[in-house]
Amino acid sequence: MTTHIENLASTLKKLPYNRYCVITDKNVYKHYGKFLHKFDLIIKEPGEKLKTLANIEKTAKKLIKLGLDRGSCLIAVGGGVIGDFTGFLASIYMRGIPYIQVPTTLLAMVDSSVGGKTGVNLSLGKNLLGTFYQPVLTLSYPETLQTLSLKELKNGIAESIKHACIGDKSLFGFLEKNHEKILAKDPATLNKLITQSSAIKLKITGKDEHEKGVRMFLNYGHTIGHAIEQASNYELSHGEAISIGIHQVNLFSKSPETKRIENLLKLYDLPTKIPSNLKKQEIAKIIKTDKKKFKGKLRFVTVRKIGSATII
Numbered sequence: 597m598t599t600h601i602e603n604l605a606s607t608l609k610k611l612p613y614n615r616y617c618v619i620t621d622k623n624v625y626k627h628y629g630k631f632l633h634k635f636d637l638i639i640k641e642p643g644e645k646l647k648t649l650a651n652i653e654k655t656a657k658k659l660i661k662l663g664l665d666r667g668s669c670l671i672a673v674g675g676g677v678i679g680d681f682t683g684f685l686a687s688i689y690m691r692g693i694p695y696i697q698v699p700t701t702l703l704a705m706v707d708s709s710v711g712g713k714t715g716v717n718l719s720l721g722k723n724l725l726g727t728f729y730q731p732v733l734t735l736s737y738p739e740t741l742q743t744l745s746l747k748e749l750k751n752g753i754a755e756s757i758k759h760a761c762i763g764d765k766s767l768f769g770f771l772e773k774n775h776e777k778i779l780a781k782d783p784a785t786l787n788k789l790i791t792q793s794s795a796i797k798l799k800i801t802g803k804d805e806h807e808k809g810v811r812m813f814l815n816y817g818h819t820i821g822h823a824i825e826q827a828s829n830y831e832l833s834h835g836e837a838i839s840i841g842i843h844q845v846n847l848f849s850k851s852p853e854t855k856r857i858e859n860l861l862k863l864y865d866l867p868t869k870i871p872s873n874l875k876k877q878e879i880a881k882i883i884k885t886d887k888k889k890f891k892g893k894l895r896f897v898t899v900r901k902i903g904s905a906t907i908i
Contacts, residue, residue, distance in 0.1 A: 601737040604671075604698065605634040611733070613669035613694065617662060619655070619682045620673040621646070624700050627743045632673065636662050640678070644830040647681055647716040649725065655681075656689055669694045669732070675701035675748070676708035676834065680723070683714030687729035697731040700740040702752025702786070703835065706759065706793035709734050711801035711811075721885045722822045728806055738787055746779070751835030753778065753864050756793040758842060761857060762813045763796040765903035768860070775863045813905040816897040817842035823882035827874045836867050843868035849898035849908060856902070 608616060617636040625632070625639050638658055640646050664670075672682035672695060679697055686695035697709040715726025741749065753771075760768035770792065771778070777785040797814065804811040821841025825832055832840075839861050846854040861868055870876065886894060897905050 600739060601628055601698070601700075602631045604631055604735070607735065608671075608696070611669070614667040615664055616669050616671055617659060617664055618671045618673050619678060619685075621675075621678055624674045624678070628673065628700070628740070635671065636664070640681075642677070644677055644717070644722075644825075644834075646677055647723075649716060651681070652685055652688075652716060655685055659685075659689060664689075664693070666690050666693055669696060671696045671698060672709075672731075673698040673700060675699065675704045679704055679708050680713070680715050680726075683712075683729055683731065684716055684726060687714055687727040692729070694732045695729075697734040699734070699736055701744060702741055702749055702790070703755055704752075705736045705738070705741075705790050706752050707755040707797060709736075710794050710797045711814075712805065721882060722826055724885070730805075736790065738783065738790060741786055742781055742783075744781075747833060747835075749779070749781065750864055750866060751833050754835035754839045754842075754861075754866055756789055757857070757860055757864075757866075758814075758816050758838065759793045759796040761842070761853070761899045761902060762816050762897070762905040763800065763903060764792065767792045767796070768902050772860055772863065779864065812895065812907055813897055816899065816905055817845055819883060819886050819894065819896055820844045820848075820879070822886075823879045824870060824874065826882050827878045828871070832871070839866035840868060840870060844870065845896055845898060849896065851899050853899050853902055857899070 618632050619638045621640045621642040623642045638655060670682050670686045672679045682695055686693050699705045699709040712728050712730035713726060714729050715723035718724045757771060760771055774785050778789060800810055800814060817838045818841060821838040824840055825834060825837035843858055846857060858868055895907050898908055899905050
């Protein structure tokens with residue numbers, strides 16, 4: 597983790613691709629654009645609303661005009677939205693070309709860049725269209741977190757709390773003890789958090805790449821959280837929605853760890869209550885479209901003891 601994003605071009609010289617195209621957004625470009633001009637470059641508007649089939653088609657046409665072929669490689673430089681979008685595009689462009697993940701947010705570093713899930717949204721739900729498509733390389737540059745807003749940092753913290761709850765009680769204790777350093781973006785503490793949290797996801801996805809078994813545990817807080825995120829028209833951030841989803845499923849499943857997990861969420865000033873302006877009937881309607889249903893029944897992940905999860 598001693599490398600820097602300015603070395604990206606020289607790092608990729610060792611790889612066998614004839615051409616690279618970076619896909620990023622305006623926020624990331626503002627900070628790191630000067631390191632990306634050695635590549636073809638497509639700059640998108642930031643935010644979840646990028647993830648549509650219409651935008652995929654528009655960007656694919658741009659790749660054709662640029663001359664990208666099967667020997668080319670896409671590079672996703674940004675957060676989870678850019679990673680999901682670029683990965684999905686790479687998986688279907690000319691029936692699949694390689695792509696590289698360069699996550700620039702804590703959320704992407706600990707979660708969305710790991711495991712090979714890609715996806716775009718439909719009006720009926722989040723990530724209802726997608727593929728399992730692994731990047732050929734993931735390059736994390738923790739110094740990019742220093743330009744991250746506190747709200748964006750908390751998005752990643754929420755996912756790290758999820759990982760701790762389902763897979764590692766020692767990480768849970770680390771999050772409890774080091775909340776001040778993490779919120780202050782202490783580099784050494786963030787490096788430990790990234791390493792430990794992403795290792796949990798890597799271990800789980802390594803056992804179950806296509807979500808037929810234990811990978812389901814990674815949906816802890818997400819069945820309710822995704823519905824809340826969509827019902828808010830994405831005004832709530834992903835981390836905020838997942839935090840609420842975690843607490844609500846704990847209440848719903850009567851988890852013995854509800855209070856301890858709630859206290860940890862509150863240490864990071866993450867929300868736990870469904871906002872009063874959201875209609876619970878709308879949230880319930882969205883939950884019913886959840887793609888993880890099995891034989892018509894909804895499945896929820898719950899935590900009976902910190903560090904292990906079950907499905908109900």
